[in-house]
Amino acid sequence: MESILTIKNLTKKFGYLTAVKDLSFTINKGNVYGILGPNGSGKSTTLGIVLNVVNKTEGSFHWFDGNTSTHDALKKVGAIIERPNFYPYMTAEQNLKLVCKIKGVGLNKIEEKLEVVGLLDRKNHKFSTYSLGMKQRLAIASALLNDPEILILDEPTNGLDPQGIHQIREIIKQIAAKGTTILLASHLLDEVEKVCSHVVVLRKGVKLYSGRVDEMISSHGFFELKCNKETELLAFIENHPSFSNTKTDSGLITAFLKEPLSSEDFNKQLFENGIILTHLVQRKESLEEQFLQLTDNN
Structure with a gap:
């Protein structure tokens, strides 16, 4: 080139x-x-x-x-x-x-x-x-x-x-x-x-x-989640191998993925463990989130 x-x-x-x-x-x-x-x-x-x-x-x-x-x-x-x-x-x-x-x-x-x-x-x-x-x-x-x-x-x-x-x-x-x-x-x-x-x-x-x-910005993205059993949901995510970390803000849990996982599979896993979501959105990480991670880690 x-x-x-x-x-x-x-x-x-x-x-x-x-x-x-x-x-x-x-x-x-x-x-x-x-x-x-x-x-x-x-x-x-x-x-x-x-x-x-x-x-x-x-x-x-x-x-x-x-x-x-x-x-x-x-x-x-x-x-x-x-x-x-x-x-x-x-x-x-x-x-x-x-x-x-x-x-x-x-x-x-x-x-x-x-x-x-x-x-x-x-x-x-x-x-x-x-x-x-x-x-x-x-x-x-x-x-x-x-x-x-x-x-x-x-x-x-x-x-x-x-x-x-x-x-x-x-x-x-x-x-x-x-x-x-x-x-x-x-x-x-x-x-x-x-x-x-x-x-x-x-x-x-x-x-x-x-x-x-x-x-x-080609990360694996994240889920935005809401659930009436917030404590159980957080514990499930913490022990799940596909997630790196979470943050919670006014009842909205953001769970960051470290490997691919479809919303359908994740929802099914939760349901089988007695956790029913009231809100589930899968998103890609924006450049802003990537930028903040870069500048926070240096």
């Missing part, structure tokens, strides 16, 4: 603080990668290093085949790592013309990219009249002007209302569907679960997980 970015044993220290520690992962062409972690986990620092904005302390990274200088490689990268910064008194089209001149690309892409982000009908409106979501969408259009092989976004939906968040996520999916590789940093589990194919989970600069999102 063709690699776009390879990071090896990357470390960044700010004085006594280690922001990124011995980080390694590879981004392959055509996927949507999420760097997921709480604030202060090293996401923005990692992006800053590969974009030559922040100097690394140790380790290495290379773009594409490794034979291209970072300066030349960045010509094939589109990135938004800070709040959109355009001239407020100029229209969207005028602002993008300026970006084209700076990037040395033709003006013929402007309308096409404005259409991608749903702003073509607002191209003659001044930037100062745009909502926060529209400003972010214009920034994405600007990052796409050079038809980049990879689009890098740092917290792309930060501060947006639910409608704005939905619009940005749909745009990201559309861009990815056309073959552009995407790397986005986010502290929102929901964002990564809905948008990304792969995820790197960071905590305090350390990688906790790296791989496919669907593999991260």
Whole structure:
């Protein structure tokens, strides 16, 4: 598989603080990668290093085949790592013309990219009249002007209302569907679960997980249970080889599986032991539950 970015044993220290520690992962062409972690986990620092904005302390990274200088490689990268910064008194089209001149690309892409982000009908409106979501969408259009092989976004939906968040996520999916590789940093589990194919989970600069999102959430799931004989039910689950642990909240028992077990078989076993359920739902573990388990155990 063709690699776009390879990071090896990357470390960044700010004085006594280690922001990124011995980080390694590879981004392959055509996927949507999420760097997921709480604030202060090293996401923005990692992006800053590969974009030559922040100097690394140790380790290495290379773009594409490794034979291209970072300066030349960045010509094939589109990135938004800070709040959109355009001239407020100029229209969207005028602002993008300026970006084209700076990037040395033709003006013929402007309308096409404005259409991608749903702003073509607002191209003659001044930037100062745009909502926060529209400003972010214009920034994405600007990052796409050079038809980049990879689009890098740092917290792309930060501060947006639910409608704005939905619009940005749909745009990201559309861009990815056309073959552009995407790397986005986010502290929102929901964002990564809905948008990304792969995820790197960071905590305090350390990688906790790296791989496919669907593999991260391919656990055996859990049962949500209610029963009038709660004590007997809990004792039965505790002695059952298929369960790892349970939690109880306001009469609802959540029993986590460590191996496959169908709800039909489980219900039958309970019935044969004189335990009748009033509520039984089988669920898959969400990325959030997986993430919490990862960060709790480290």
